[in-house]
Amino acid sequence: MKLAAISAQISSIVDWFIHPSLMNDRDRVNQARVFLISHLFGPFLGSAVPIALYLLDPTPGFEVAVLAASIFGFWVFPILLKKFGNYNLLAILSVENLIFCILWSCYFYGGIKSPTLPWVLTIPLLAFFYIGPSTVLRTIVIALFAINMMVFLAVAMLASPPVSDLPSTDMEWLGIVSTVAVALYVTMMALYYAKVYESQAELEAEMREHLATASELRRATTDAERAGAAKAEFLAKMSHELRTPLNAVINYSQMLLEDAQDEGDEESISDLNKIHSAGQHLLKLINEVLDLSKIDAGMMGLYNEDTSIADLIRRVSDEARESARANGNVINADISPEVGMAYLDQQKIQQILSQILDNAVKFTKNGMIGIHAKKIAGPEHEMLMIEIRDTGIGIADHEISTLFEQFTVLGDASSSKYGGTGLGLALSLKLCRLMGGDIKAQSRLGEGSAFTIVVPNNARDLETQGSGKTPEVAGAASVPEHTLGPVAVAA
Amino acid sequence: MGKILVVEDNEMNRDMLTRRLVRQGFTVVSAIDGPSGVAMASSEMPDLILMDVALGEMDGWEATQLIKANRTTARIPIIALTAHALASDRDKSISVGCVDFDTKPVDFGRLMGKLKQHMGIAA
Structure with a gap:
């Protein structure tokens, strides 16, 4: 010693x-x-x-x-x-x-x-x-x-x-x-x-x-990557093979539905509606699986274009208005005039917003859904922040942490009650991250939920940085800050 | 409403698309492969062409290039339809002269929007 x-x-x-x-x-x-x-x-x-x-x-x-x-x-x-x-x-x-x-x-x-x-x-x-x-x-x-x-x-x-x-x-x-x-x-x-x-x-x-x-480790990583790519390719092929016959079901049932409506055949209308909507639901699920597999395989491209934020939000809320009305909800879009334009993948941001708005509409009865958009300063560049708040049933603390995981539908009971594929939010988060952004969720059980989507306002900022890395938006990403102070959702 | 040429080798898809478009008030003609699609483009002079990309021997991109090379048919807008919504497919479609791109099986509502946009029909 x-x-x-x-x-x-x-x-x-x-x-x-x-x-x-x-x-x-x-x-x-x-x-x-x-x-x-x-x-x-x-x-x-x-x-x-x-x-x-x-x-x-x-x-x-x-x-x-x-x-x-x-x-x-x-x-x-x-x-x-x-x-x-x-x-x-x-x-x-x-x-x-x-x-x-x-x-x-x-x-x-x-x-x-x-x-x-x-x-x-x-x-x-x-x-x-x-x-x-x-x-x-x-x-x-x-x-x-x-x-x-x-x-x-x-x-x-x-x-x-x-x-x-x-x-x-x-x-x-x-x-x-x-x-x-x-x-x-x-x-x-x-x-x-x-x-x-x-x-x-x-x-x-x-x-x-x-x-x-x-x-x-390198070998194992390569093996895993190869297996992952093969799996993604299989999923993509399968999704296509599933979609083709399914589309026949949807389209021919749609035509029969139109015929039945012309003839006023109420019984057929009801049956055909069930076939048609079941087909639509299955197609949505398959499309989400395909999208997720494409993201995982790194094959999902971004098509950025100049986009009017007000128009984008108007389109999304118009699409949801009918189902909102069915649940007795009012959609209230508040877009500050200086929000103006953004340069991003319009179709993907629309897909994300529709998913979240659909959820808000689905889980709210006789309530309010507010959409609020503004530009905020990010750590590196300007970000577009869109917030969707509802006065719905809210999400329990223990559920919020798994909210963005695949195949999470709130509670076993709610999946049958509210429908939903359980892939929508996982896909939304992945799309958002692909765009260099993030999604956060805040909620109070019985009071409502707020989802905040933040994406780079100008996708060119990411290109000049030369990285497709996803910046962490202040605070946790998919682990939401549901414990933050009194959420104004109840308003 | 206007005349649409559907170039599609799958019988079910062709039938479905044709009938749904006819119900919307369009005049629809259809071709089952690339060469007949190119021939019908000049003989029928449609207002728009829906072009399946996977057509066998002559693919939809090749047919598109031939239609675009012919002065009489060059300005007919062509929407490509591909099986996979891959970035490369979309880029290829635009580069051969297609005005737009959609994935098969078609979402009819979305396709209607694109048809109206490119045929100058008010929604």
């Missing part, structure tokens, strides 16, 4: 010296860590040699001072690395300094037979730890070593090294100290290198696992 704490402490000190520019490359960071460990702690072990010389040599001269200076000079490297981050150059310079230290002390103390010669072993070892797999740098290091050796030999031959006045027993002591120090040094570096390598291997294994998971 304590060891781990010390190790973490050392790691943080080491990492502090790494220049930010090196941090992106993990291999580089690991090399720099080995470099820093060797430079921060190496001089402690290396200094054993000049200290031993100082103590043993009866006449320690400038050669000991130079050796000590160049060994402690290693401490400058971490600071330079922190400041400039010029790693390769510093690594090469450091190797050169190391070669110099070793050959310098060999030259003055024993030449070829110097007891400090084992330090030569550390040169390639450390160099290759620092510089990594780069062939160019490795060649430079080997060349550097060879040149230094040649210079050393040439100098040793031409100007024979000064005869050391170190007694031979002391020379042996120097050998022991030097060998122990170099052994400790190499052990330290090997241990640290092994630690780095181990954590690297762990990291790589983890990364491989992540990559495997990611590719599995």
Whole structure:
């Protein structure tokens, strides 16, 4: 436990010296860590040699001072690395300094037979730890070593090294100290290198696992998408195959109905009306399934055009007026004059509004249905907001959250009482989102409901953004804010 | 009311469409494939053509292009009828010269609106 704490402490000190520019490359960071460990702690072990010389040599001269200076000079490297981050150059310079230290002390103390010669072993070892797999740098290091050796030999031959006045027993002591120090040094570096390598291997294994998971996920997503597209295609085909015979039922029953009306055959009129309206209901359901499958398959296109909002709302409310009257309802459209025009898919917004207005009419008896349209500022661009409020039966809290899910018809009882396919609102929400908008519902049981449709006022705004993403309208999307303050629906 | 040419290869659809249009007061002539549709366009000179897109050998878009290429029939408005309300079908129909586009099976009420609009009949 304590060891781990010390190790973490050392790691943080080491990492502090790494220049930010090196941090992106993990291999580089690991090399720099080995470099820093060797430079921060190496001089402690290396200094054993000049200290031993100082103590043993009866006449320690400038050669000991130079050796000590160049060994402690290693401490400058971490600071330079922190400041400039010029790693390769510093690594090469450091190797050169190391070669110099070793050959310098060999030259003055024993030449070829110097007891400090084992330090030569550390040169390639450390160099290759620092510089990594780069062939160019490795060649430079080997060349550097060879040149230094040649210079050393040439100098040793031409100007024979000064005869050391170190007694031979002391020379042996120097050998022991030097060998122990170099052994400790190499052990330290090997241990640290092994630690780095181990954590690297762990990291790589983890990364491989992540990559495997990611590719599995990708494959699963592709599979799911393919299955989804196939399903959508099947649905689209089926819908067509269902619609063709169904249309014959609707159209021929319509013609028979017209004949019966001409002849005043009341019994036939009633029967044919049932066939006709059942056919219409089934056709609406199939059309909604087709639309939903087209949206899911990404095959539903948008046809934006300039649209007069007042005309749009007038058309929608005119269509609903007859059924509203049948339920004793009054539709009251309040369109502020400055609402003007919008650029959007007229047919789709009309489909959405009709669906919601039909619901309002259906679930309200002897009440009021208000339609209110205005422009509001959205988070990115101007939005068109159309609100449809009714004074109907309202929606219970626990039902409102599933309102926009497919095949939700309020209560089992109400589906038979009020009809409805259970797809209308789900489809409306999807269409609205396709247009870059959203629908919210607020309701109070027994008081009424309010549906707010918000779509971009100008679909060109979405095109210029280059995204078909659906912006979240303030507040939850299909999870409506039914808990918001007193809703003025009862008015 | 005006004369409408229905080009439709499915017998039931053709019969239904023809009879319902006749009940609305239109004069209706019909063709069962592309080549006869093109021929009848110039021989009958209808006020509007309802063109099924999936007609077999010569499809409705091809027939439309031929009708539009003939100077005498070029200005007859053509409404394409396709099985799937796909974006690509709609774009293709407009690009070959159709004035409008509707999906089969036709919603008769909606189709009536389009007929009146393109034949200049007051609703």
